Amino acid sequence: MDRRSVLRGGLVTTAGAALALLNDGPARAAGLVRTGRPRLTHGVQSGDVTANEAVIWARSDRPARMLVEIGDRPDFRNARTLRGPVLTPDTDLTGKAFLRGLPPGRELHYRVRLDDLDRGPASEPVTGRLRTAPRTRRDIRFVWSGDLAGQGWGINPDLGGYRIFKAMAAVDPDFFLCSGDLVYSDGPLSETVKLPDGSTWRNLTTAEKSAVAQTLAEYRGQFRYNLEDANLRAFNAQVPMLYQWDDHETLNNWYPGEILDLPQYTEKRVDVLSARARRAAFEYTPIAIPAAKGGRIYRKISYGPLLDVFMLDMRTYKSPNDADDSPTQRDGLLGAEQTAWLKSELRRSRATWKVIANDLPIGLVVPDGTAQEAAAQGDNGAPLGREREIAGILSDIKKNRVRNTVWLTADVHYTAAHYYDPSKAAFKDFDPFWEFVSGPLNAGAFGPNSLDGTFGPVAKFVQAPPHANTSPAEGYQFFGEVDIDAHSAALTVRLRDLDGKVLHTETLNPAR
16 A cells, blocks of 8 residues: 555545634633543444545544544554544534545554643544455455344343344454444333343443433433443444434334324424434444535445445435325335435446345335334235335336346344245336345344235245344344355355354345
């Protein structure tokens, strides 16, 4: 690597630098100056890594300037140091450094320190690692899953905390695709829960996890809670994240415009709650698009000639949950603008594989009481309601000869492999494709859900728990792994359990 070219595009900072001119006087006036050196409170993270760019995230215990060293050696010999943003209370002392001009296809090491604003000693450093995307054909491996600390199952120190992250780290992935529900803002935790076998589940608890989140501070506390887990912090330091959100970042099954009729919520307007949740999510995850620039969650991450990842947002533009059986509805999950973007970007993609990260499954019926939460409603007939939006996308993929699409999701808290076959479908204007389901990371396990025959899904593999809300102590926690071979371009999906054991494998050869 030509060290002089590393980051030659410079470094820019996110909204965390809005108060970059913060000096000693305002810090003291706010009562935020502490004795001793500053401290990185929740490890480091990287995210949205491409061939030449990456985001580095950190949080301080006080106002301080973020410094990032980057280089190709773990001893940081000849590494370059770059000034990041000042971390201030405006972003809950979080901040991101945007790195540009990175060398493609390389393993890089970074180290974050905090520079004291009172000219005292800098913090102890925290190190991390990332791999930039290649420009040429290279083996690619990544993992995906979702749903963390749901249904009352939080960090249990007796069982080693969120130990699934150890199993995920063991496969040495290039990145982690987070399929949403990274926090459960609507899921208070109690200190103990009695298990069916008479034993006791013990949760680490915090003040913010004692009730549903409603204020910005409470939403921020949901993310801080998960980062108390040492396994997750270690994983974040070694594996970059591609993040998308789903419902539980705000609350269960929400949609824009919804007015709550729930006694535990004093703020009934979901639009107000989701805006606070969105801000907290952008502050606490290494997503590349700054919230100040609209905070768009849907985006494409290019990972060399073999892979493009299309990160969808099926929550921000969602229609109200109802029977989902309108014969004239045009959208309902993605909205017109995102749908047009997805069709256009799929057509333009020259990558061999197009992985579509859908935070809600396509063919599984996901009830919301008597209404429907996802696209399918279980009638097995022609597309209705939100299915019409999906049908339009699938038809456009076929019409424009977009090859090798694979859909990855979580959401339903079990793992499965679904093959969508037009010969078995009520709607036939699409090419066959696969959708793989895997989760939760650490939450109650459920399922399996019913499949809707509109798009002809066939369950090739399913593993679900024996009863609803099975605790992580019983082992029904899952993640998926994707490998793309540089030579053959074959894509292999492995569905793995809590300890990394392979439960099912599918190898897909690319169509030409």
